[in-house]
Amino acid sequence: MNVWLDSVLILVIILGLFIVASSRLGTMIQLFGVQSSVLGVVALLLYAQDLEFYIVFVALAAIVLRGIIMPNFLFWAIRHVSVRSEVSPIIGLGVTLLLSALSIVGSFLLASKLVFPAAIGSELIIPSSFSLIIMGFILIVGRIKAISQVIGYLLMENGIFLFAILLLKKMPLLVEMGILLDLFIATVVMGIVVNNISDEFNNMDTLELTTLKD
Amino acid sequence: MDMIPLFHLMILIVFPPLLLGVIGKTKAFFAGRQGPSLWQPYFDLYKLMQKSPVYSVTTTWIFRAAPLVSTAAILAAGILLPITSLKPAVQFWGDLVLFIYLFALARFVIVLAALDTGSSFEGMGASREATFGCLSEITMFLNLTILALISRQMSLSGIFIGGLASCWVLVGPVLILVVVSFFLVLLAENARIPIDDPETHLELTMIHEVMVLDHSGVDLAYILYGKAVKLFLFATLLISVIFTFKTHQFFIDIVLFVIEILGLAVVLGVVESTMARLRMNKVVYFLFSAFIFSIIGFIVVLVRLMGAHS
Numbered sequence: 001m002n003v004w005l006d007s008v009l010i011l012v013i014i015l016g017l018f019i020v021a022s023s024r025l026g027t028m029i030q031l032f033g034v035q036s037s038v039l040g041v042v043a044l045l046l047y048a049q050d051l052e053f054y055i056v057f058v059a060l061a062a063i064v065l066r067g068i069i070m071p072n073f074l075f076w077a078i079r080h081v082s083v084r085s086e087v088s089p090i091i092g093l094g095v096t097l098l099l100s101a102l103s104i105v106g107s108f109l110l111a112s113k114l115v116f117p118a119a120i121g122s123e124l125i126i127p128s129s130f131s132l133i134i135m136g137f138i139l140i141v142g143r144i145k146a147i148s149q150v151i152g153y154l155l156m157e158n159g160i161f162l163f164a165i166l167l168l169k170k171m172p173l174l175v176e177m178g179i180l181l182d183l184f185i186a187t188v189v190m191g192i193v194v195n196n197i198s199d200e201f202n203n204m205d206t207l208e209l210t211t212l213k214d
Numbered sequence: 215m216d217m218i219p220l221f222h223l224m225i226l227i228v229f230p231p232l233l234l235g236v237i238g239k240t241k242a243f244f245a246g247r248q249g250p251s252l253w254q255p256y257f258d259l260y261k262l263m264q265k266s267p268v269y270s271v272t273t274t275w276i277f278r279a280a281p282l283v284s285t286a287a288i289l290a291a292g293i294l295l296p297i298t299s300l301k302p303a304v305q306f307w308g309d310l311v312l313f314i315y316l317f318a319l320a321r322f323v324i325v326l327a328a329l330d331t332g333s334s335f336e337g338m339g340a341s342r343e344a345t346f347g348c349l350s351e352i353t354m355f356l357n358l359t360i361l362a363l364i365s366r367q368m369s370l371s372g373i374f375i376g377g378l379a380s381c382w383v384l385v386g387p388v389l390i391l392v393v394v395s396f397f398l399v400l401l402a403e404n405a406r407i408p409i410d411d412p413e414t415h416l417e418l419t420m421i422h423e424v425m426v427l428d429h430s431g432v433d434l435a436y437i438l439y440g441k442a443v444k445l446f447l448f449a450t451l452l453i454s455v456i457f458t459f460k461t462h463q464f465f466i467d468i469v470l471f472v473i474e475i476l477g478l479a480v481v482l483g484v485v486e487s488t489m490a491r492l493r494m495n496k497v498v499y500f501l502f503s504a505f506i507f508s509i510i511g512f513i514v515v516l517v518r519l520m521g522a523h524s
Contacts, residue, residue: 006514007387013510021499094498101506108513123517 002122005045009124012038012162013104016135019155021097024085028151029074032158036066039158043165046122055168062161065180070154070187077191078147091142103134120166132159144205146197150190157183218464219293219303225468226292230446231255231439233479240483255442259435267431272332280327281433284320285440291316292447296371298471299460305371310358313370314351317403320440321347328425339424342494346409346421349501350399356508357392357399361455363515364388374454382458385518391511393455398504400448402497404441407486409497421497449478 015035019028040063047055078084091099107130111123120126136156140149161179197206235252242249251257269278293303294313325343328336362368364385365377382389402409405422412423426437453474461467492500 003383003386006385007390010387010391010510010514014507017503017506021503094502097499097502097506101509104510105513108517112517124514127517 002045005042005122006124008038008042008045009122009128012042012158013128013131016132016155016158017097017100019151020100020135020139021093023089023093025078025145025147025151026075026084028148029071029078032074032151032154033067033071035155036070036158037063037068039161039165040067042125042162043168046125046165047168058168061177061180065184066154066158066161070184073187073191074147074150077150077194089143089148091138096138096142099138100131100135103138104131107131107134125162125166129159129162132156132162135159144207146190146194146206149206150187150194153186153190154183218301222297222300222302223293225297225300226289226443226446230442231259233446233449233475234442236476236479237483237486240480241487244484244487255438259439262435262438263432265431267429267433270331270428273330273428276323277327277330277428278433280323280330281429281436281440283323285436285443287316287320287323288440288443288447291320292443294370295447295450296374296454297450298454298467299375299462299464300467301371301375305369307368309369309371310362310373314354314358317354317444318347318351320444324425324437327429331428333428336425336427339420339422342421343425346402346497346501349498349505350402353395353399353501353505353508356505356512357395360388360392360508360511360515363519375460378455378458379460385515388511388514388518389455391507391514393452395504395507395511396448396452396455398500398507400445400452401482401485402501402504404445404448406482408489408492408500411491446475449475449482453478 012035015031015038019031019035022028022031040059040061043055043059043062044051089096104127107127110130111127114126116126133156136152136154136159139152139155143149143152157179164179232252232255234255235250238254239249239252291313294305294309294316296302321343325340328340328343358373361373361378364381365373367373367377378389401407405412410421410423414420414423422441426434429437453471457470457474461470
């Protein structure tokens with residue numbers, strides 16, 4: 001067992017909990033940046049035995065793109081919006097925290113039932129990726145502000161990225177680059193959507209979006 | 215005859231108020247004041263001992279018994295917990311459960327005494343204490359369970375004298391979680407600043423203080439002393455988890471222990487000087503995060519143990 005890998009994965013889960021439990025948008029974005037950079041470190045630590053160029057590349061891409069560029073972009077998106085915090089979420093903060101704790105327990109139970117064809121670097125990777133995905137879902141469902149939902153989506157993507165790190169040897173670059181590109185485009189689109197909602201309604205509640213038109 | 219348990223008892227009885235003195239001095243330093251002397255808590259206790267208590271006519275024997283029972287329960291918990299490598303007087307299989315529930319007993323009698331005064335104000339404090347107590351107690355229990363699991367010992371002496379020595383290398387991350395969670399519980403249980411301010415009597419935010427407003431004289435001295443011992447025990451528990459290195463040389467261990475625990479008191483003073491008190495409804499989140507830290511640690515330990523067996 002690798003103590004450093006364990007510490008970093010526990011850090012990832014705890015950062016996820018802090019993201020889910022905080023109500024300030026700025027804090028959420030910063031924590032998301034930190035978590036994404038830590039995920040890059042996970043990739044480096046997991047393959048520390050035989051480090052190859054493309055692994056370092058994926059890790060660096062994750063750190064730069066997810067850890068630096070996307071948080072800055074999200075900050076740009078909320079710059080013109082006067083709302084700085086999630087005032088009345090659909091699911092309260094305490095309940096969100098409780099649900100996330102349950103999701104962690106559930107993902108560990110689920111992961112212990114699954115059988116994987118190849119050996120895995122650490123038993124903690126799969127449960128932590130599951131729990132990040134569930135926490136992202138909780139954030140998307142439980143919050144009203146568009147930007148919180150974007151962060152929920154990104155949190156979910158972080159979970160998927162953590163899972164994809166396991167496949168790095170089998171399918172180098174293809175999956176990761178696809179995910180990173182998708183994610184980047186999605187963030188850009190959502191940033192524009194957030195700005196348009198706020199221009200139209202003077203806030204960024206997605207509850208205002210009730211009718212479709214072309 | 216073996217003198218070590220006697221020595222252990224002496225430290226347990228004499229040392230605790232000094233911690234409060236060090237915390238007070240640190241806070242005074244941060245405020246740019248001279249501050250009271252390090253021995254002020256001892257003087258306060260001595261002064262209170264001289265005074266005769268005043269009892270309201272609405273109170274019953276419960277009110278008079280509570281300070282004695284709670285202090286006795288906390289001291290009884292103290293003789294289960296080893297101080298560095300000093301063996302305590304009493305140890306048996308599973309004494310960690312007794313350890314936690316002696317604290318629960320101390321809390322219970324104080325809550326009863328607060329209700330016994332018939333003041334709605336103290337009833338409010340009792341209700342807060344009981345609510346937050348639920349969360350911190352289960353966290354304590356989980357943390358001690360984790361320690362028992364990873365050291366494969368079921369008594370506090372077994373865990374802290376030798377049992378944990380090699381665990382930092384194997385399950386360091388889990389122990390960090392345990393330390394963080396213990397620290398948060400320590401702040402909450404001992405009414406330190408992010409949760410409760412031990413120095414003010416502001417009715418809207420008090421938790422522990424509000425329950426002992428009607429106690430006076432000797433009774434108040436018992437309660438203050440009991441709180442000091444409780445802080446000392448939590449601090450000892452915390453540094454026993456952090457510093458597992460022991461020389462097993464009697465005096466060197468004691469000197470190291472005194473340095474460590476006074477250092478922890480300084481850290482507490484710094485935390486209290488630099489942080490503002492949390493709003494009452496945030497306290498639940500504070501304790502809840504302590505609980506989540508310990509539950510993540512617990513799950514990781516379970517996964518690791520299952521992995522080791524299969």
